[in-house]
Amino acid sequence: MIKTISDIAKLAGVSKSTVSRHLNGGYVSSEAKEKIETVIARTGYEPNAFAQNLKAKQSNFIGVIVPRLDSYAAARTLIGIDEKLKQHNYQMLIANTGLSREREIESLYSLAKQKVAGIILLATEVSARHQTAIDSIKVPVVLMGQEHSKYYCVTYDDFNAAYELARYVIARGHRKIAYLGVTETDIAVGVRRKAGFRKAAGEAEGLDISYHTTSFAIEDAIDAAARIIRETRPSLLFCATDNIALGAMKSVFSQGLKIPADISVVGFGDYNVSAVVHPGLTTARFDYYQAGFTAAGNLVRLLQGETVQRLIVCDYQIIERESVDKLNF
């Protein structure tokens, strides 16, 4: 069985060096080139990646650290990354942390140890330990979802998305609004979205706003929304993610109330189910696929020594469906 570069060399009547040079785009006479190409085509020879990597001290793997696999946003992002990486002959290597901060840090080190060429980190937070890890491994890293001035980042325009969505619901006459957000250790979702909302709220009159915090888990959102509805009975639940919004919708229905007639709901993300639930959820859409594609593109350019914009902010789009009532006529 034909397996190694020596076999090819022998069959082509040249040396290993010449075959290797041809494979790597070096000086080879057109005569030798032709013979080698014929043999390779006939045998279907493929270089052994381990041997190549052993020499190169680096692989064609790109590590992608993801907080969870069973999330629409994560999945779409991965698909975008994978697509771009394939174009450039890189292999995506996924490290799933299952929402563990600890495993996020570990993955940074262990991917580096595995000599990945680069890392894309779908970040939930950029702690001091994250920074230590990123700085100490000598591997290019691109952050997604969170911004940090020291690193290459691809983020979403959380602030303006929230601002515009908030203006939209206020314009539709909502005054008594409950904001259902997440922890502020998450700058993008916890801080920025709330800040955008707050700005719009500050520009309007006669508002009655209450702020609440829950987790990213639907179950928690169901409970939190149930409490809010009982206690403050807002006309609208402004939820920091579509998952939270889905949980909120469940709560509204469970109490025998109608959406949007009794209570309106909005979210962020535009997951695939957001259009399918009834009523359709009004939300701020982020193009996760495109963001992943962009992040991978940047990383590839970095690896090729090209220069890259430090921060790329992906656009959003307000998707108007049926979950927000119009209170003013």
Next chain:
Amino acid sequence: MIKTISDIAKLAGVSKSTVSRHLNGGYVSSEAKEKIETVIARTGYEPNAFAQNLKAKQSNFIGVIVPRLDSYAAARTLIGIDEKLKQHNYQMLIANTGLSREREIESLYSLAKQKVAGIILLATEVSARHQTAIDSIKVPVVLMGQEHSKYYCVTYDDFNAAYELARYVIARGHRKIAYLGVTETDIAVGVRRKAGFRKAAGEAEGLDISYHTTSFAIEDAIDAAARIIRETRPSLLFCATDNIALGAMKSVFSQGLKIPADISVVGFGDYNVSAVVHPGLTTARFDYYQAGFTAAGNLVRLLQGETVQRLIVCDYQIIERESVDKLNF
């Protein structure tokens, strides 16, 4: 910087061979062992995987071929696989085919070329070309989701799940039922589920059944269900997956009808949203995580030369929520 086995050998005052032997559980005097361990602990030495793989002509990667990443079932399965694999120091390497048959075959070959130790194939179909590929690569393969007599498989009990779910809806008085399934090239979902349903239907009296086919895409299900409702107006839509059921629910609502009062709906899979939509979807739950965990466990045992049951059929569970009306009293 300490990097190679030679460095460790030098620091411990022994030869590379001895260090390697210690690392691989060979004969080493307790004296040498101690010195080596001290040095390794102090330096944090980690063997270079490329060099190891180059010798071993195999990696610790397990390839997982998945039809799509943005599916709840796929994601949960991957998490289960990853968990088990980590326990045994294997690395999951995901090949996403984006629902392309072609890329499924290619992935089989390309993963083999990358010298993965084994492959788990989340199969949508086992065609002749699949078989050729599986047989020609000399890598152990475990099939998931579809059964094939020649290969190791982990499947779901599609037939009995459908049978029991069908008996349930019939027992609740439904007589005019539309079955909304998928192509029969998919044995598990297309053939088995329909067969289970058909058996239950055959055991009952006075039924008025119509059979319809759609794709796995929610949008197609919405259209298909809309047509069925207009044309035959069944009392229940029996959908072969939860995604189809979600699309069907959307259709029912869009026509101003109520679930379950006007039309009932059931599905298969119990995705995370199935509990969250309103009304909650009655469905047959499959434990994807557990199945993935089991498949990975089997593959690991295969790699260790242990013997493994060829076919494992995972159990299901009927989850009764609010989407099925009770028509008889």
Next chain:
DNA sequence: CTGAAAGCGCTTACAG
């Protein structure tokens, strides 16, 4: 333009 040789970091008979 080409080939012999060394080396990437590890493992594994083999001789001692």
Next chain:
DNA sequence: CTGAAAGCGCTTACAG
């Protein structure tokens, strides 16, 4: 129980 040596399959100065 240990170490020198060969070899896994490739790449890359180097001399020609």
